[in-house]
Amino acid sequence: MPGSQSETKSSSTHHLERKMNSRHMIMLSLGGVIGTGLFLSSGYTINQAGPFGTVLAYGMGAIIVYLVMMCLGELSVAMPWTGSFHVYATQFLGPGTGFTVAILYWLTWTIALGSEFTASGIIMQQWFPDTPVWVWSALFIVIIFALNAVSVKIFAETESWLALIKVVAIIAFIVLGALAMFGAIPLQSGEPAPGFTHLFEDGLFPNGFGAVFTVMLAVNFAFSGTELIGIAAGEAENPEETVPRAIRSTLWRLAVFFIGAIIVMASLIPYKEAGVDASPFVLVFEKIGIPFAADIMNFVVLTAILSAANSGLYASTRMLWSLSNEGMIPQRISRVNKAGVPFLAMCICMVGGLFSLLSSFIAADTVYMVLVSISGLAVVLVWVSIAACHIVFRKRYLAEGKKLEDLKYRAPGYPYLSWVTLVVCALSCVLIVFDPNQRPALFYTVPFIALCYLAHRVTSKRKKHL
Template structure:
């Protein structure tokens, strides 16, 4: 088996094979998925057109602030599973352990739901085929792609993400032409345009709805932080990490915010929902041939891309925990391609167990797991912002010069504090949303259980107790 390598700090890292393009497409692949293609309809319905535009604008701002913090940390310390290592170093080992478990759980639960979803979507074209057959086929494909090499995985992810990007660009171009009257609708009429955004008042369900949907919006942006997970496998991290982060951020701002503006201008908020993708609705309004089949293909691609990224992310989190000595170190071993094979097997089994729990214990175990994983990404963002604040204070306290940092987050300390406060508020505000409120009831005890497990099984020595 190949071994991982040590950098000058003594930190073990995996093979550095990922370019800035790979990292950019990995992040876009992790972010652009059902949150934009499906859940955006729910957000429009709940917050209204203008409220949704504001919510996604605020979500983009939060992501920008968090990623500036992560960029500085990742360039200064390009470690695999970065934010878990930073939380471990700057916020305490119990916090680092909990952050890693939460993030691993997020992607593992996602794996289970994604493999089910892709099987259901394939039935649209092959109605007589069982869901489990397609799920099994794609499970094998994603597993093999992640096993062979990091470069194969990254190249595949780049192609899968490209399909989604081209679909969004096409949606924006055609939707914008329809908005401004340059493209007639299929029924021969004209699109309502910007007047639709304020047709029923600025905030038809109240201004508070903007904030109660923020957690849903943040879920849609989750995955941006995958660049941090991949930092330990980045070629030339001082150059590739900031380039990938900035490239991701401006693309996301355009893709998400502009796409939401177009949806809000063309679809009455009362009829928006999750039964049909807003993309399908708009394409059908414009008269795009085979709109439903086209978007079925794009959404399948989006789900496979997310599963590909998810297995990668959950594997690296387990590898990082093992590398830090918090779980058995056998999981830190890699195969001849430099891939943490055992950690990947555990993550895939976790995804299959999540899939099983969704069938046999949907109202108990699976509901708890989904609720916890829903909040987990925002809790990770909070840890990134807090780690950055402590990092800067320690860095200066040690007499080091800011000029020695290869990348500095702009606007410190305001950037870090704003990221911390806004991320925290988006968690707290779900108290006002009856449908999302139970997530807090499950997550708080789960987080406490993680701290307790760390104390019992890992202990003060920071290594797995024998």
């Protein structure tokens, strides 16, 4: 680690056990990213931005996440700490910013827990209509909690297999869809193979070029989860090797999976038929004539949901552990069990997820929607902080007279890459003010961020007087 950076950390801080290999980290990141954003929400994006506009938006999203991960890669290899970007924000942008970044990211995954458990129960009810949703939700809560509590290696191995199911489904979707596009597989309706005609039949941007930008935040959310590599860096074997390898492998896979799947969807489904009523994956499989298409995709979506819940509990637990480890919240929360898992932090996160689950039923139109809006913007704001941390880190590193050659991994194109990343991510947050459907997210998030800074300021003053 670059000397002074590690020296600024409190002497009371600790690290978790390093048991995750490169394969675990790749599948953890893929598992966190590939979820309902691709399997369900992509239909809405196609409907709003048009076929070609959606391909363009996802292409831009892939570039943005590539830029973010280059910045995070350099930071994570130089300082492979659990909770990574929250610790970096504390060091390079100030304790108040570090605390706020951690709370925003923790809230993102904690809210996701409630959503995923609710969704898993709803999917199971399609097969078992007489069993209440809460029974299945409770069952999956116990399973996910147990997997995370036993050991990080068992968690990572489980997540790898769950993610593998999604990856196989996407590859099959792209291959079968491409064959249908060009006539190698006949369509059920008997219509001729469409090729790329649906991509352009109503013009490049049927709803206007501006629609591409209004869906960018949704696209960025679909790519969120790649930053889990940074979270897991503190538990990675040989982070100097595993982190860069995981980043490179994850990025090219995401680009192929997301953009390839979107091209197939947009080519086989007229954009006016796409939406959120049915998964575009189901629509395409039904067009091709795959038997039990709905059941197959429901199973895949269920694994995606459980994978996201598994990753979400891991991410929120490590962020809470990191806050405690840095002394920003009571340090007893950072205690670990015999398996090296921060058990108390995990229990608190699961309780937060249960409250989120309850609010999704009881206060869906008020409290829950406010929380979802805040957590939605939070990930992109975290990306902004990563780019800003990279800029400050490199400046300090060079100011201390150190050589770039000593960095085990260097982000290319500094400082241009970092500044472009920061500006593009910031714009994707600000531009939602022009979309009336997403505008409330900005109005909720700004006061919440101010509240986080205020809370940190108050607690810091209390500590000084103790």
